[in-house]
Amino acid sequence: MEQVTKIQKAINVIEKRPGIRTAELAGAIGVPAAKVAPLIFAATNSRFIVSCKVDRPGLAPTNEYRLSAGVVASDWDKYRSIHAAEQVRAKRAEAYRRDTDSAAVKRGVADVGGGPAEEEAATDDLQNKVDGMSEQIACLQIELEAAQQTIHKMELEAAQATHAAGAGEVAGKATGYLVRAHKRAPRVFAKRDSAVKAALAAAKRNGRADVLALVPVGKARRVIEAGVNWSGS
Structure with missing residues (x-):
């Protein structure tokens, strides 16, 4: 029960502070930074939480966390149950497909397709691809934000250097x-x-x-x- 409570607490923090970094999340939920990833593994594995390693200017590269698009923190218990049920169904469909393929091979049948197991497997594969692309898009958005921060910092530093050079030139005269x-x-x-x-x-x-x-x-x-x-x- 304690584990679930801490996961929910982490999810609540991430919802309020999207883009929170590992050390900050660890401090917010009261666990060592090394235990953050194992603690929220169920949520990241089910793609409820998007985790991306980001390099921001002036900071060491580390993971940042956000909730997936379209979910809120209060959805976690329901989302977890649905994801668990989907995993069970996917495993059963995969087992059925293997058994069907094995039986087909024994009978010498070259192509066995069109059954419910194959359709479910195809649906699951398509959904996994969609989820994977959504996660990649979320990470790209985070990386774009970090790149924009880097560009802004470089522009600011260049402006400051130009100003300092101009001030030095004036002072010299x-x-x-x-x-x-x-x-x-x-x-x-x-x-x-x-x-x-x-x-x-x-x-x-x-x-x-x-x-x-x-x-x-x-x-x-x-x-x-x-x-x-x-x-x-």
């Missing part, structure tokens, strides 16, 4: 730094560290202070002959 704080006159510092210290002190008093790099873009000069002129950097 800066000839000074301006500190701007609320209700305070702007102040100019030659060194970045001095500007940061002044900004921290201003932020304590006013809640916020900005440090801006002063990058020369050009110079205007007064020329006696021509009045004034402009030269870009």
Whole structure:
């Protein structure tokens, strides 16, 4: 009874947290991570739970769990009974088919087909293929989600690298730094560290202070002959 209770508890957790990973599921149901797979084997074997090994960015590859499409956690007891009955029926059909084939061979009959056992076996085989394809589709959807997360992380890292490179380029060209704080006159510092210290002190008093790099873009000069002129950097 305890085993069934823990399986149901795991199913309830998976329903609330689709995509939950092995370690997280183990912690939620109070068992070691190594015992998760054996504990829910009946549910994964019957495809009530879809289990896929997924590699997500920044995390070690491990199994993730979701309920199959179209089922809810409260269906488990009924689903388990139906699956058990189907297994018994499939085993009987297979045994009948073997016995029929054996008898046919003994009688020298080359082809024995069209009986109920063969039809049931064909139906079971088709259902297994459909279930298998549904499970593959579910795993592909999970892997697609993980791939999208990886792409998003790579795009974010690339944007951060571009921003850092741009900031470094600006800092390299800066000839000074301006500190701007609320209700305070702007102040100019030659060194970045001095500007940061002044900004921290201003932020304590006013809640916020900005440090801006002063990058020369050009110079205007007064020329006696021509009045004034402009030269870009």
